[in-house]
Amino acid sequence: MSAQEILASVGSFSAHDLLLFEEKTCRKIFKKNDLLLRQGEVCQSVYFILSGSFFQFQSDGIVETIIDLHLPEEWMYNHPSLIDQKPSDTTIKAFEDAEVIELSLYQLHELIARSQSFLHLSKIFDQTNHRTYLFDNALSPAQKYDYIKKAKPFIVQVFPVKMIASYLKIAPETLSRVRANY
Structure with missing residues (x-):
C-alpha cells in the first residue's frame, strides 16, 4: 500500500508531502500475540494497519475487557494516552500476524512543521x-x-x-x- 493510498482518507497531499511521509514513517511487523502497547506505557505513536488485526483491552489480571478491535486500513492508537501523554490503561495486542506503518508523535510534529498539509492528519484523532x-x-x-x-x-x-x-x-x-x- 502506497503513502498516497494510506493518506487518501484524510486529505490530498503533494508528491513532496508523500515523500516526506515515507521518510518519517517506518514499517513494523508483529507476530500473533505481540504487544504493541503495554498497560502503563505512554503511547508515543499512531499506527496504520497494512495487514492483520489488533485488539485493545483492559485487564484486571483475570478478565480482559475488549476496548477496541482494529482491522486493516485503519489508524490505531490509545487515544487518552497519546493525547494526554499519560500511562495507558489498556494494552494493544496483535490478534494475528500483522504489518503496520508507525508514525511517532515527534515525526508527526516534524511533518506538520514542514508542510501544513499534514494538519489533515488530525482527522485520525476523531x-x-x-x-x-x-x-x-x-x-x-x-x-x-x-x-x-x-x-x-x-x-x-x-x-x-x-x-x-x-x-x-x-x-x-x-x-x-x-x-x-x-
Missing part, C-alpha cells in the same frame, strides 16, 4: 466517535451489532463472538441470538 456513538446512546444489542457491522463490516470475519460481545458490552449469548436473527 476515531473515538465510534465508541462514543455506541456507548453514549441507549442502543439495543441488535442496534449495536447493526452499527458495528456498518462501521467495521469485516469485524465478524476476523474476531470471535466472545471478543465482539465484550467490545459491544453485551453477553456472548445475546450477540449469538442477535446474529441468528440478522
Whole structure:
C-alpha cells in the first residue's frame, strides 16, 4: 500500500508531502500475540494497519475487557494516552500476524512543521466517535451489532463472538441470538 493510498482518507497531499511521509514513517511487523502497547506505557505513536488485526483491552489480571478491535486500513492508537501523554490503561495486542506503518508523535510534529498539509492528519484523532456513538446512546444489542457491522463490516470475519460481545458490552449469548436473527 502506497503513502498516497494510506493518506487518501484524510486529505490530498503533494508528491513532496508523500515523500516526506515515507521518510518519517517506518514499517513494523508483529507476530500473533505481540504487544504493541503495554498497560502503563505512554503511547508515543499512531499506527496504520497494512495487514492483520489488533485488539485493545483492559485487564484486571483475570478478565480482559475488549476496548477496541482494529482491522486493516485503519489508524490505531490509545487515544487518552497519546493525547494526554499519560500511562495507558489498556494494552494493544496483535490478534494475528500483522504489518503496520508507525508514525511517532515527534515525526508527526516534524511533518506538520514542514508542510501544513499534514494538519489533515488530525482527522485520525476523531476515531473515538465510534465508541462514543455506541456507548453514549441507549442502543439495543441488535442496534449495536447493526452499527458495528456498518462501521467495521469485516469485524465478524476476523474476531470471535466472545471478543465482539465484550467490545459491544453485551453477553456472548445475546450477540449469538442477535446474529441468528440478522
